[in-house]
Amino acid sequence: MSSFLYSLGRRAYAARKTVLVIWLLVLVVTGGAAGLLFKGMDNNVTIPGTEAQNALDRLSVTFPQTSGASAQIIVVAPDDVRAPEVRSEVERTVDELESMDEAASIVSPYNEDLGGSISEDGKAGLIMVQLEGQTMEIGEPTKDHIAGIAADLEQRLPQGSQASHGGPLFAQSFPGLSFVEALGLVIAIVVLMITLGSFLAAGMPLLNALLGVGVSTFLILLATVLGPVTATTPLLSLMLGLAVGIDYALFIVSRHQQELAGGVSAHEAAARATATAGSAVIFAGLTVMIALGGLGVAGIPFLTTMGVAGAVAVGIAVLVSLTLIPALLGFAGERLTPKAPKQGKRARATSGKPPVGDRFFAGWVRAATRFPIVTVLVVVGVLGIATVPAAGLRLALPDAGALAKEDPARVTYDLTAEHFPKGFNGPLIVTGDIVTSEDPLGLMADLKGEIERLPGVADVPMATPNPTADTGIVQVIPEGAPDSEQTKDLVEEIRSLRGHFLDTYGINISVTGFTAIGIDVSDQLGAALLPFGIVVVGLSLVLLTMVFRSIAVPIKATLGYLLSIGASFGIVTLVFQDGWMAELLNVPRTGPVISFMPIVLMGILFGLAMDYEVFLVSRMREEYVHTKDAQAAIHTGFVSSGKVVTAAAVIMFAVFAAFVPDGDANLKPIAMGLAVGVFVDAFIVRMTLVPAVLALLGDKAWWMPRKLDRVLPAFDVEGENLREEIALADWPRPGADDAVACEGLRLDDPSTGAPVYQDVGFLVPRGGVHVVRGRYESAITAVLLTLSGRLQAEQGKLKVLGYVLPARASTVRAKVSYVDAGDGGADAVRAALREKPEVLVLDRTDRISDPGQRLAIRELLTGSRPTVIAGSTGLSDARDVLPATGGATLTELRDDSAAMPGVLSGAIR
CATH class of the missing domain: 1.20.1640.10 (Multidrug efflux transporter AcrB transmembrane domain)
Incomplete structure (x- = not known):
């Protein structure tokens, strides 16, 4: 890479x-x-497969008048909306709404049979507007028309009266950008210039x-x-x-x-x-x-x-x-x-004092690691306390109540909640198939009566079959607000009576509507948090183990991420649900947090937390690899990367925080959670807790089981392989074009730690022939697999076709063919040569007992002439299969596994 x-x-x-x-x-x-x-x-938020969504989809076919987009106009009069001068204007408005092409049904507040609603004090009435088509299908002209009709009604009403439009059709506003978001970029520029x-x-x-x-x-x-x-x-x-x-x-x-x-x-x-x-x-x-x-x-x-x-x-x-x-x-x-530093800075530099920035970060890491156990306890304790409010986090889909207070839909929402039971802002629809009923009107009346008696029901304004009498609906007004626990309990209560209604009336009911859909969305998102968290945490462990070649570092990083997520959830709960600093942060209404905030926040913050972990700890690992001094590596790595990590975290915090004060209601809690999460993760977890934990662990922080190290792929984040390539660019000599160059290669047995081979070194020119001979077949095979990029040596220098190994192992494997000649014979060699390798490695040539096979291999190699590396326990065995012309060199593996280079001069005949 x-x-x-x-x-x-x-x-x-x-x-x-x-x-x-x-x-x-x-x-x-x-x-x-x-x-x-x-x-x-x-x-529109839909979840295919949920009860509420399936019921709504069925209604769009059997009862389309009730499944489309809906809106409402609330009329408030100082005395009574039944007053003639008010009623005449309201009825005129109903006629105007009915004349719209998109209108499916318009219910006057005075038509109680169809669900018209007037508040108990008589001062407010609701005009219910049902349109054809879903919310996404209703264009802006229709919305503007309804808004205009409501505005005209307010102008015609007696002085002191009020009319406002709202409802689900207007519950979602399309967010835009403002100058506040640009402040994040201004801060970013300042930080970038300083850095x-x-x-x-x-x-x-x-x-x-x-x-x-x-x-x-x-x-x-x-x-x-x-x-x-x-x-x-x-x-x-x-x-x-x-x-x-x-x-x-x-x-x-x-x-x-x-x-x-x-x-x-x-x-x-x-x-x-x-x-x-x-x-x-x-x-x-x-x-x-x-x-x-x-x-x-x-x-x-x-x-x-x-x-x-x-x-x-x-x-x-x-x-x-x-x-x-x-x-x-x-x-x-x-x-x-x-x-170059100015005179004053130059004087400080010559005096041996590091730059101010380095002194600051050096002091930071010293403070964090001086008493590491204290640092760990304090950080975990503080973040644990910040996490506590998250236990009460409630989730719901936002409605018009989350809009700005001056938004007409929010005004309508507040007026409705003021004059009617709060459930009028989010009515439920109970629907079922009544095709087998002989008395659909009587059945709907019975259903209405039973539902009216349920706790938490404020009103049941309508219970009616559709024109074909095969589907019935019951409109239910909860006592609680759409996002309240009381309403959620009511939905669960009605659904729990499904068996009773089926046995008693032969009708299989479902609960739907905007509020029920929101409850189902929140429940499904809540159920997905655990599996998603397992995926994220599992991924974190695997990826970080690959990067840092350590067991302790990934576990520590993952636990730190969980602390950051917990603190982020806790602060979001305090602000958006409990109202802490809500006015200062321009939160329009406190209450449940948008349903998808936790899962989105977990996903994004996971990636960002791993960013800081990699950029900070990889420098520490690099220092440890070079010095083997765990404590010094923490200090050196922290000081060298602290400035950049700090700048990156400040920029991210500024960008996310800029979306909080004047941002979209859906995005506000996510932006707030990300801003808090970035601050906590970068400055408290990664730059304070991590050095303390590493200081406690010492050398054990970088321990990795040998077998696991060999199994997991390596991810060279710090470019160590590139530095090796640059260092070996002119090795073994400037302009060299050898096929194989190696020096001091050693491979250990992973089970015993004893060397399989060591001190192997030789040069093979392109088109040359080289034999690796020894007493032990396993040692010869290990050398050949290393030369072909299939094994990684413990130490030494190795270049094949100009590519440094193991950094370019994948490239070498594509250009070098390895053949077990003792098993495959001439057919295996012939198949390998079809791929036109630049280097052909032949193992176990001494195992070829058939003279015809040996001759066939020799003829194949003589005709193609790639660079050939052969392995054998006997020189005469290798000689018989090598090309018929040209010289060859030999490396002898002694019994003690030490390599002694030798040369065979002239051609092998």
Whole structure:
């Protein structure tokens, strides 16, 4: 990976104009396509398979007048809405509504038989509007028409009266952006300038992020052609894309400046930065994308769409960072080289004092690790207390009550709650198949009577069969608000009576309506949290074990993530449910939190937490690998990465927090949770708890079972393999073009730790022939498997066809064929040669007993002449199968497993 990214960085730097033009063309093309094909946003939330959704789908066929979008107009009079001057205007408004083409049924507040409602004090009445088609199918002209009719009614009513429109059709507002969100970018610019030291360097991450979110947002708008997309989706994508786009670019630009400061040329520095920081960016991006893709575990279409959109935004941020940033670095050239310190700073430098920033982070890590057990107890205790409120977290879908107080739909919601039972803002519909009933009207009256007597029912204004008398509905007004526990209990109570209604009346009932759908959504999302959490935590353990080659570090990282998530949930509960600082943060109404907040927050914060873990702890691991001093590695790694991790966390916090004060009601709790989660995870968990835990564990933190180390694939986040390739670029000699070059190779037995072979070293030119001979067949096979990229040596230098192993093992395996000649004979060699390998490795040549087979192999090799490495316990056995012309070299493996190089001069005959 690091080698590929190194090459990518060099090419992007060299072809900077082309790269920039390509990305600008992508932006223009996706923007144009989105402008032409955009189908509009849909805030309907549906979950196929739930009782409420299935019942609503059936009603759309059997009773369409009750299944479409609905709205309401509330009329409030200072004395009585039954007054003639008020009633005449209300009836006139009903006639105007009935004249609309989309109207399915309009119920006057004075028509009690059809469910018309007037408050007990007589001061308020509701006009119920039922439209044909679902909410997503109702266009803005129809909504504007209803709003205009309500406004005209208010103008005609007597002085002191009020009319306002609202209901489910107007319950969801389409969010937009405001100046407040831009403040996050302003803070990001300031932090970038402080971190990177120049406006030129600071502008690159910002340009990178803006281009990335532009492309991803246009793709989301374009995706409306394929299916419904909620209005929250592009905002979530924008928020994520900005945060990770700035941070990923920051890591690459910062590493580029470090390379420049070390005296490397700008071109080489850009390539190395892309290879090293870019590897970490890919890992970080993949973790976020996988976690977001995991939102599909819930089985909810709109949530899956949201997760996929967020993953696309992160993926594009990764692609743009790995290609556009090296190109922008090419435009900057040497201008990003850090300036030499001024006189005062130079004096401090010569005095041996580190820079102020390094002293700050050195003091931080010393404070965290001086008494590590105290640090651990304090951090766990504080975050544990912050998690406690999360135990009372309640979930629900937002309704008009979550809108801004001045929004007409919110005004209608509040007026309805003031004059009627709160359940009028979210009535339930009980429906069932009554085709077998001989008295449908009597049956509906009986159902109404039974439901009216249930606790928690405020009113049952309507119970009626459809015109064909095969489906009946009962409208139920709960006493509680739509998002209250009381209403949820009522839904469960009615559903629990299904058996009773079936036995008594022969009708199988279902409960549906906007409120029931919201309850089902919340229940399904709540049920998905545990499996999703298991997936996320399991993924965390596996990925981090691959990265850090450790058991303790992944467990510690995962437990830290759980602390961050718990604290984030706790603060969100305090603010949005309990009202703590709600007014300051412009929370329009406290109550249950939007249903999909926990699962979205868990997915996104998982990826971000792993970002900080990788960028911080990988530096510590790098130092430990080089020095084997666990305590010093903590301090050195922390100081070298603390500045960049701090800048990244501050930028992410600013971007997320900017969406809280004036953001979309659906996005507010998610943005708040992410802002808190980033702050807690970066500064309290990763930069305080992690060093303390590592200090407690010492060398044990980096212990890894040998067998597990061999089984798990390695993820070279810090580009160690690339550094080895660069170090061996001129080894064994400048301009060398050997097929195989090795020195000091050693492989140990994983079960005993004893060396299988050691000190193996030789050179084989391209087209040459080499024999590895020894007493033990297993040692010979191990050497040959190592040379062919199938095994990894414990130590030593090895290049095959110019590729450094084990860094380029996959490339070597594609160019080197390994054949067990003792088992497959000439047929196996012939099959391998069809692949035209550059190097052919023949093992167990001494096992070929048939002279005809030996001759056939020799003729095959003489005709093709690849580089040949043969293994045998006897020289005469190998001689018979090698090419008939040319010289060969020999490596002898002694009985003590030490390698003694030797040479066979001349041709082997």
